[in-house]
Amino acid sequence: MSDVKIYRYLDSSKKIGLDPEGYLVEQSAWSKSVAELLASDEGLVLTDEHWELIDVVRDFYQRYEMAPAMRPLVKATKNALGEEKGTSIYLMTLFPGSPPKRIARLAGLPKPTNCL
Amino acid sequence: MLHILTKAPGSDAAQQMQQAVGCEDAVLLIEEGVQAALKPHWEGWQDYHSRIYLLAEDVSASGLGEMVDAHVFPTVDMNGFVSLTEHHLQTVTWY
Amino acid sequence: MEYGLLVMGAPYTSQAPHSALRFAQAVIAQGHRLAGVFFYHEGVHNASSLMTPPQDELNLRDAWVELHHLHNVALDVCIAAALRRGLLSEAEAQRHGKTSFNLEAPFELTGLGQLLTLQKRCDRLITFA
Amino acid sequence: MTDSENLLxxxxxxxxxxxxxxxGLDAALVAAAFGQPVDLLFLGQGIMALLKEQGSGAPGQKASLPTMDMLEMYDIENLWTSEASLAAIGVPSxxxxxxxxxxxPEAMSAFMQQYSHILNF
Structure with missing residues (x-):
C-alpha cells in the first residue's frame, strides 16, 4: 500500500495519511486510538459492540491475509460471537452501508478486494 | 461439451483434457494443438473418432497440411469453430 | 446467440489474443451478438495504449478498439490483474500517485464480478489462454 | 444440467x-461472495496447492495456504482432484x-457435466 498517494491526513499533526477512499496508507500506523479517530472522522462513536466486530475482522485478516467480503464476514462473526450477532442485519445496524469496507477501514486493513 | 486444446499432445494440458472428455464430447485442436497431426498414433485420434477436429488456419500456418491430408484428419475453418461452440452448451479450453 | 470471450494471454507472448480476435470476427460474421470481452491474467496487456508493435504487425489493442466501435463489444479489464501488472487508467494513476497511465476508453477497468455476470448473461463464454 | 448457476x-x-x-482462486472467491455455488477441481500442477504442509510462500510472494484455508469461510467446501492427476504428479493422498x-477416472466427465459454468485456470 506504500505506493498509494496520501490524499489527506487524519490528524492535525499530519502523521496519519489516508488514501482517497479513507483507508490508512500505512497499515502499521494503526492503533486503537487511530481507530477511534477514523470512526469519529465518519461520525461514528465506537461501542463495545463495534469493537467486537473490528476484532473479528482483524483476526480474519491475521489468519487469511485478506479482509472478508460480506458472506465470510457474517460467517466469521457467527463463529466468534454467536448466531444472534452473525447476521447481515446486525452488521448493517452497527456499520450502515457496506460493513466489510467500513470495518476493514476502521481495522486499518486494505479495502476488501472481493467487494466490487 | 466442447474441449478446445491449445497445446501439443503429450503436454500437461492434453493429458488433463483426456481425463475429462466424455463420450458425447467433441474436441477441437487449435494453436499448438494441431501438432497432433504429427502423431497419427495419438490416442485422441481413436478415442474421439468422428468428433475431433483441427483448426484449418492453424494447420496451414504450422505447415502441417500434407500430414493432415495424408491421414484424412478432419479440419474446420473459423466458421466451423463457431458452429462447434453453437452445438455444445459448454466449452472448456485446455491451455 | 449471445457470446462472451475471456482472454488470458498477452499479445506477442501468446497466440491466444490472435485466436480470440479471429474467433470474435467469425462469431459476429455469423450473425451472433458478441456482448463483451473480459481480459484477465496476462490478457490485461491487450489494453495497453502504449503498445507499439512495428508498423507491419497487427496492433492488437487497436484491433480490439475497432471491434468495439463497429459492433459495440464491451472491453472489460480486471482491475486487480491490471493494477498488479502496471495497466492503469487516468483515475487509478491519480489514486496511486503515478504520473502516467496507459489504459483508456473503450477499455474499462472493472471487478471480477463482471466476468461472472458476462458468463451468466451469455449463451456461450469461450476462453482463449 | 442440474443447478442452474453452479460454477466449477x-x-x-x-x-x-x-x-x-x-x-483462479480470486474468481472462485468472487463468485462465492455473490452467493453462487462454487466447487474447485485441482488437476496436474494445481494439486501442489492442496498440500497441507505448505510453507510461507516463495520469496517475495504471498503464501497460498491462507487463501486455501479461507475457502471454507466463503462456503467453498468441495475441493476435488482426480486419481489420475494425483498418480501423475506423485503426491500421496x-x-x-x-x-x-x-x-x-470414469467419473470425471459426468462430474464436469453437472456444472452450468466452468472456468479453467
Whole structure:
C-alpha cells in the first residue's frame, strides 16, 4: 500500500495519511486510538459492540491475509460471537452501508478486494 | 461439451483434457494443438473418432497440411469453430 | 446467440489474443451478438495504449478498439490483474500517485464480478489462454 | 444440467510459478461472495496447492495456504482432484488437506457435466 498517494491526513499533526477512499496508507500506523479517530472522522462513536466486530475482522485478516467480503464476514462473526450477532442485519445496524469496507477501514486493513 | 486444446499432445494440458472428455464430447485442436497431426498414433485420434477436429488456419500456418491430408484428419475453418461452440452448451479450453 | 470471450494471454507472448480476435470476427460474421470481452491474467496487456508493435504487425489493442466501435463489444479489464501488472487508467494513476497511465476508453477497468455476470448473461463464454 | 448457476473452477497450475492459481482462486472467491455455488477441481500442477504442509510462500510472494484455508469461510467446501492427476504428479493422498475428494477416472466427465459454468485456470 506504500505506493498509494496520501490524499489527506487524519490528524492535525499530519502523521496519519489516508488514501482517497479513507483507508490508512500505512497499515502499521494503526492503533486503537487511530481507530477511534477514523470512526469519529465518519461520525461514528465506537461501542463495545463495534469493537467486537473490528476484532473479528482483524483476526480474519491475521489468519487469511485478506479482509472478508460480506458472506465470510457474517460467517466469521457467527463463529466468534454467536448466531444472534452473525447476521447481515446486525452488521448493517452497527456499520450502515457496506460493513466489510467500513470495518476493514476502521481495522486499518486494505479495502476488501472481493467487494466490487 | 466442447474441449478446445491449445497445446501439443503429450503436454500437461492434453493429458488433463483426456481425463475429462466424455463420450458425447467433441474436441477441437487449435494453436499448438494441431501438432497432433504429427502423431497419427495419438490416442485422441481413436478415442474421439468422428468428433475431433483441427483448426484449418492453424494447420496451414504450422505447415502441417500434407500430414493432415495424408491421414484424412478432419479440419474446420473459423466458421466451423463457431458452429462447434453453437452445438455444445459448454466449452472448456485446455491451455 | 449471445457470446462472451475471456482472454488470458498477452499479445506477442501468446497466440491466444490472435485466436480470440479471429474467433470474435467469425462469431459476429455469423450473425451472433458478441456482448463483451473480459481480459484477465496476462490478457490485461491487450489494453495497453502504449503498445507499439512495428508498423507491419497487427496492433492488437487497436484491433480490439475497432471491434468495439463497429459492433459495440464491451472491453472489460480486471482491475486487480491490471493494477498488479502496471495497466492503469487516468483515475487509478491519480489514486496511486503515478504520473502516467496507459489504459483508456473503450477499455474499462472493472471487478471480477463482471466476468461472472458476462458468463451468466451469455449463451456461450469461450476462453482463449 | 442440474443447478442452474453452479460454477466449477479448475485449477491446473502450481502456486508461485505463475499467478494463475491466485487469479483462479480470486474468481472462485468472487463468485462465492455473490452467493453462487462454487466447487474447485485441482488437476496436474494445481494439486501442489492442496498440500497441507505448505510453507510461507516463495520469496517475495504471498503464501497460498491462507487463501486455501479461507475457502471454507466463503462456503467453498468441495475441493476435488482426480486419481489420475494425483498418480501423475506423485503426491500421496496422505499429504493432501483433509477436505479433498478424489474422482475416479470414469467419473470425471459426468462430474464436469453437472456444472452450468466452468472456468479453467
Amino acid at each position: 473452477v479448475i485449477i491446473r497450475h502450481a502456486p508461485y510459478s505463475s499467478n494463475l492459481l491466485r487469479e 496422505a499429504a493432501l488437506r483433509d477436505n479433498v475428494r478424489l474422482l475416479e
